[in-house]
Amino acid sequence: GIQVEQSPPDLILQEGANSTLRCNFSDSVNNLQWFHQNPWGQLINLFYIPSGTKQNGRLSATTVATERYSLLYISSSQTTDSGVYFCAVDKSDSWGKLQFGAGTQVVVTP
């Protein structure tokens, strides 16, 4: 199956700092999504981004499909950004079956 690798596994940030999370995948994909799992366990969809760049407030994401990676940028981090960030991909012939990475645990300190 497709491999999804996220880095770094853990990240500690001071409030106001910027950071970049990376997702590498091993095959061509139909879909790539970034999720934030908050401390209460809820999985929040951040971006649906099989290619290109999108922005939503302080968050933005870029996927370079030809090079099989995606980046998630967090700018001016806040304590509410704490949680686990997951990248998930759907192979071109897989009917939307998402393969998740192991996640990046982010802690933002005041």
Place this chain on the structure above:
Amino acid sequence: DAGVIQSPRHEVTEMGQEVTLRCKPISGHNSLFWYRQTMMRGLELLIYFNNNVPIDDSGMPEDRFSAKMPNASFSTLKIQPSEPRDSAVYFCASSSRRALVTDTQYFGPGTRLTVL
């Protein structure tokens, strides 16, 4: 829109009992997915449906697990009999699928299952 609805939110049961988890997808979505999350294995897909038909159940761990989708607005995941290793958070997600492309998946709040 109410989003994906799951019930119960928490379930504590004893080994050997039957457990039924329920999911109501977002109205208009035609794909539904059941995932399980554990510390050891992370998020893994158990089964998914398209237009109420099971497409792939290869992620279902054992015959003790079964899932149904009797109509477009309701699905169940049943574990019978339950075992302590089934303890996990079970998520349901839904999305739209048109012309061979699956759109954004939206997740429910999850059911935290504890089997004693």
